[in-house]
């Protein structure tokens with residue numbers, strides 16, 4: 001079977017390590033339980049299987065153990081990977097396709113992990129727009145990346161509203177297996193927030209504040225990675241609006257940033273945002289998404 005040129009160009013070709021998305025799966029069950037449990041047959045979609053379907057299988061297991069019976073559809077662009085996944089995991093519904101999802105109806109949630117990091121920045125808004133077109137109102141795109149083993153994981157939550165795709169929150173997460181320092185997490189930011197441009201500038205400011213808060217925690221004698229994470233997040237909240245400070249979640253290594261004005265780089269449109277990165281407080285992106293922007297297709 002011939003290799004699809006798109007996947008050959010955009011896949012990092014690394015091995016897909018089993019287990020690396022488990023923490024995300026558990027977190028989503030908790031946080032998005034209502035959406036996942038909504039009645040109806042709107043599917044959840046896993047875009048990008050990897051060289052073997054391990055993380056997709058694990059997600060299916062996590063959903064079923066959580067009592068969720070929404071159909072799961074795996075979408076992959078590489079025909080060889082599809083053939084392998086069908087052989088190794090006959091229980092999965094694996095379909096050939098890309099960002100224009102090959103599904104009937106609308107998805108409730110689309111997981112896009114470790115996929116967009118391989119794409120050039122100018123292609124990302126278009127990719128998200130295509131995904132959003134297949135999403136129900138209130139549905140969610142979970143787009144992010146991990147280190148190879150999943151010890152560090154980040155994901156942006158993009159919610160489809162009646163007015164457009166809303167940059168709702170950013171999950172910054174670690175299991176502390178590699179210790180903790182803010183830059184460890186910064187290295188794994190979703191592609192849009194890692195690169196230069198408005199998103200990158202805003203996140204640079206966020207991480208400068210977090211590094212400073214981390215330094216203050218260490219000055220107070222904190223050394224244990226988990227304690228430093230919790231304490232630095234609490235100190236960071238003095239400078240950054242919109243941090244969720246649930247102590248249990250923080251102790252589990254999950255920090256969520258959900259600024260009222262939305263995440264940078266702002267509305268998902270073709271217009272540039274004017275993110276104010278020079279203020280002393282770190283703000284979110286421009287707000288709110290206006291009607292008629294690229295995602296409203298009736």
Ligand SMILES: C[S@@+](CC[C@H](N)C(=O)[O-])C[C@H]1O[C@@H](n2cnc3c(N)ncnc32)[C@H](O)[C@@H]1O
Nearest residue numbers: 007011048049050055076077078098099113114
């Ligand atoms: C690095 S793997 C990620 C696997 C899994 N999501 C994970 O994080 O463990 C990326 C996969 O995405 C697939 N991919 C890349 N672009 C895609 C697209 N536009 N549509 C569907 N799959 C795509 C690649 O072929 C590859 O199998």
